[in-house]
Amino acid sequence: MGSGYLSCTSAFSGSPQPQPCGKALMQATGHPNDILPLTLTSATQELFGCRCDEDVTGDNPYKILRKEDIVQDMRMRAAVSDFSPMKQLVLDYPEDELLLVYDRDFIYGSSFYLVLTADAKERHLKPVVALGVEVALEREPSEVFAAQKTSEPQPWISLGSEQEIEEESVTDSRPRYRISRVRREFGSPIFFSDRNAMETKDGFIECTPYQDKNFSLKQMERHTGVQTIPNLKSSSTQTQWTYPRSMCTQYEPREFSEEKKENCLQSEKLKNFVNSVASRFEMAIQQNEIMDVFFDDWKALSEEDSGYGRKADPHLKEYQSFTDLHFSKEKTISNINWHPTINGVIAVAVTERLSFEDRINGSTKLLLNPSLILFWSFSDPINPQLLLECPDDVFSFEFCPSDPNIIVGGCMNGQVVLWDISTHVEQLQGTRTNKRENETPVVRYCAVSGIENGHKAPITDIQWLPGTFEVSRMGVPMENKNGICVQIVTCAPDCCVMFWDIRAPRVLQTMADQRKQKVEEKPLENPHGVPNTFKHLDLTWKPLIRVQHISYCQTQLQRVLSTTFCPQDGELVYTDWKLEKDNDSGRLFSAKPSHRFIIHDGQVNTVRRSPFFKDIILTVGGWTFAIWKEGVTNGPIIQSSCSQKKCTVGYWSQSRPAVLFIGKEDGNIDVWDLLEKTHEPSQTQNITATQITCIKPWIVSSKQHLLAVSDHLGTLHILEIPWTLRSPSSNEKLSMSKYFEKEVDRLVYFEKRREMRAKEKKDYEAEELRKKMVRYSI
Amino acid sequence: MSAEVEETLKRIQTHKGVIGTIVVNAEGNTTLITSTKVDYAGLLHQLTMKARSTVRDLDPQNDLTFLRIRSKKHEIMVAPDKEYLLIVIQNPSE
Numbered sequence: 001m002g003s004g005y006l007s008c009t010s011a012f013s014g015s016p017q018p019q020p021c022g023k024a025l026m027q028a029t030g031h032p033n034d035i036l037p038l039t040l041t042s043a044t045q046e047l048f049g050c051r052c053d054e055d056v057t058g059d060n061p062y063k064i065l066r067k068e069d070i071v072q073d074m075r076m077r078a079a080v081s082d083f084s085p086m087k088q089l090v091l092d093y094p095e096d097e098l099l100l101v102y103d104r105d106f107i108y109g110s111s112f113y114l115v116l117t118a119d120a121k122e123r124h125l126k127p128v129v130a131l132g133v134e135v136a137l138e139r140e141p142s143e144v145f146a147a148q149k150t151s152e153p154q155p156w157i158s159l160g161s162e163q164e165i166e167e168e169s170v171t172d173s174r175p176r177y178r179i180s181r182v183r184r185e186f187g188s189p190i191f192f193s194d195r196n197a198m199e200t201k202d203g204f205i206e207c208t209p210y211q212d213k214n215f216s217l218k219q220m221e222r223h224t225g226v227q228t229i230p231n232l233k234s235s236s237t238q239t240q241w242t243y244p245r246s247m248c249t250q251y252e253p254r255e256f257s258e259e260k261k262e263n264c265l266q267s268e269k270l271k272n273f274v275n276s277v278a279s280r281f282e283m284a285i286q287q288n289e290i291m292d293v294f295f296d297d298w299k300a301l302s303e304e305d306s307g308y309g310r311k312a313d314p315h316l317k318e319y320q321s322f323t324d325l326h327f328s329k330e331k332t333i334s335n336i337n338w339h340p341t342i343n344g345v346i347a348v349a350v351t352e353r354l355s356f357e358d359r360i361n362g363s364t365k366l367l368l369n370p371s372l373i374l375f376w377s378f379s380d381p382i383n384p385q386l387l388l389e390c391p392d393d394v395f396s397f398e399f400c401p402s403d404p405n406i407i408v409g410g411c412m413n414g415q416v417v418l419w420d421i422s423t424h425v426e427q428l429q430g431t432r433t434n435k436r437e438n439e440t441p442v443v444r445y446c447a448v449s450g451i452e453n454g455h456k457a458p459i460t461d462i463q464w465l466p467g468t469f470e471v472s473r474m475g476v477p478m479e480n481k482n483g484i485c486v487q488i489v490t491c492a493p494d495c496c497v498m499f500w501d502i503r504a505p506r507v508l509q510t511m512a513d514q515r516k517q518k519v520e521e522k523p524l525e526n527p528h529g530v531p532n533t534f535k536h537l538d539l540t541w542k543p544l545i546r547v548q549h550i551s552y553c554q555t556q557l558q559r560v561l562s563t564t565f566c567p568q569d570g571e572l573v574y575t576d577w578k579l580e581k582d583n584d585s586g587r588l589f590s591a592k593p594s595h596r597f598i599i600h601d602g603q604v605n606t607v608r609r610s611p612f613f614k615d616i617i618l619t620v621g622g623w624t625f626a627i628w629k630e631g632v633t634n635g636p637i638i639q640s641s642c643s644q645k646k647c648t649v650g651y652w653s654q655s656r657p658a659v660l661f662i663g664k665e666d667g668n669i670d671v672w673d674l675l676e677k678t679h680e681p682s683q684t685q686n687i688t689a690t691q692i693t694c695i696k697p698w699i700v701s702s703k704q705h706l707l708a709v710s711d712h713l714g715t716l717h718i719l720e721i722p723w724t725l726r727s728p729s730s731n732e733k734l735s736m737s738k739y740f741e742k743e744v745d746r747l748v749y750f751e752k753r754r755e756m757r758a759k760e761k762k763d764y765e766a767e768e769l770r771k772k773m774v775r776y777s778i
Numbered sequence: 779m780s781a782e783v784e785e786t787l788k789r790i791q792t793h794k795g796v797i798g799t800i801v802v803n804a805e806g807n808t809t810l811i812t813s814t815k816v817d818y819a820g821l822l823h824q825l826t827m828k829a830r831s832t833v834r835d836l837d838p839q840n841d842l843t844f845l846r847i848r849s850k851k852h853e854i855m856v857a858p859d860k861e862y863l864l865i866v867i868q869n870p871s872e
Contacts, residue, residue, distance in 0.1 A: 255807060255808045256803075256807050256808065256809060261809055261810070265780075265783070265809065265810060266780065269861055269862070270783060270801070270809075270862060271780055271782055271783050273859045273861065273862045273864070274782075274783050274786050274787065274801075274864065275782070275786060276859070277857040277859065277864050278786045278789070278790060280843070280844050280857055281790050281855060281857065281864070281866055282789075282790065282793075284844070284846060284855050285790065285793045285795075285796065285855075285866070285868055286793070288795065288853060288868055288870035289793065289794050289795065289870070292870055294848060
């Protein structure tokens, strides 16, 4: 209690200095040391001028008394004086004036108290003022601060914590043992010996085990808690294993029977329902009609934009070019074909670049130099992968659509040749193992048609009939159930279109013949290592049907379902090749061509169907190209203007319905975009210096479209089609078909006008004649 | 069928692009069809029940008034009621 209390109140009552003698008394009474509560009688009060509530009040409790006066009062009144108990204190007081404070609230137990030290007096008088000012400015912290500052260090009182620390610290607790040895035995080896512990009396101290009763206590009483729970029962069962079985169910929606339906329909409820609900439907349906809410305008907008933005690079980029110095020197490429299944393999037919006379003159030399079809692969631009040997120059060849290992070609001497490359397929695919052979493998043809049976002129085009299709001997198309392509069509300038069948002729296959043939075939040698696939046809192959045309027939066929186009010297002929029976003689003959058109100025070298529209055909010849629509017999629906150089070959783009490629005599490729411009090509690009002989596009992947272009010098160029030319714009097909329709309408209109004009002219002439007659008669 | 009902339905049917209309009763039996698509009835009935229960779960005071299903080829509109269901199929892009 002591010091702490004192320090708190020292602000009010001065420093807690220990006061002499009677301070102990004061401490006991609970008021500070340096003041002394006392009671003054009213007589004393009057005497000193400190009457309660008159001279001294609550507001002004201080009264300075002179020491002399107090001393005199004590002398005069001795024991009766109020000041007598503190006589000594008063006498000890250093100054002349003492402070008497009126304790109105009896804080210290009496109505007055006397301040006993000068410091206290000062503090009483002054701090009131000071405090009065400072209280307004500062608050408690300053008082607390002042309180803390004035605390002084006190001696440490032990509360027992140092014993814990002493316990933890390590000290020597037992005396140290001292061992001494004789000096001469320092460092000498020590010898230990054994001693039996039993010998001596206190050799060992035994600690025998004993049964501790603590561990065998039996617990007689125990405190446990108990709780009730519902009855638990555990059991197990084995499920029945079923195996899955295929089952099927069929359902049909439930319908009311007729009468119930009638009842329903008549009911009032239905009427109300329909009436209430109809308005919602009308609103919704109308909304749909007005506009399509889910149409993404943003996406549609972007397509057109990107087309313009990317115009930076519309050119065909050179991807690779193939030329073989050994085999295609002095030669030209007549036909190109991409391998239908193996990626990156392309086959070209190389032929001599000689005119007819030169050919006759140099025929002996030509025999030594065999004609070839080269297979190129993108992985090897220098060496061809495979060579196919031909009996004569091949102008046209095709891969079989159902079996890409079979290739058919048409030769210059009118023969039809078949190759089977199944043994070399792995090599073409690039998985070859013996790379040691520097020689490119040569495959000989495995079947060739008889010279007397074939065409009399070079075969200019050859096509496979589609696998679902075959033609009977009568010329009637039938369904081919196998799905394998078995028939070929050829055409040549000898006015013939021939149909060939690659299966063994059924007529010869009687039982006896079969056996005989089998026996014969076995000892047959296989000198050239040629597969026996078409042995039955070799040298005995005859065409199935021969269609005779009246006029000169050349160039290309288009594989169609029931009709053929046979373009000739500028003429386009449209025929139906069904053989008809002449009723008189019983012979079969072909029908007359149904239409003939003379459009092109020169030889028509290309007839191609559009891959997007089944009835649109492109023809290229002379200096122009034309687009035809099947069924429209007035003429071509579109015809291009004459270009500066001759057009040598043309092809539709595989991915864009409006684009076509035209190859020219001077080595240029014209790219025509029919939706952009129809009076001139949308772009022209020079590929090579000589005439372009063949163009074939091919789609490798959605990002890569290639165009194979061959030229007169025997070089094969592979070009990459840029994005602008290969990705169709939105609605391109629709726009093209609309464009074609418009053109057809134009033709029809022209035709009508022509008729009308003819009629008008006739009428006019008739009128004139009549007028003349009238005039003369008069 | 009463003339009023017929007239109303005809009005709906003659809108551009409407392929068919079906009236289904509360249990899913088809009452009237004007298209060849009979299987819509049962399937859409179940879907409508599910949609209605969903709407009511979210807010019990709410109820399904109209259901529109837009697919690539056409749009199916269903209006449910206490006893009947009217289904209309429209091809909006025509």
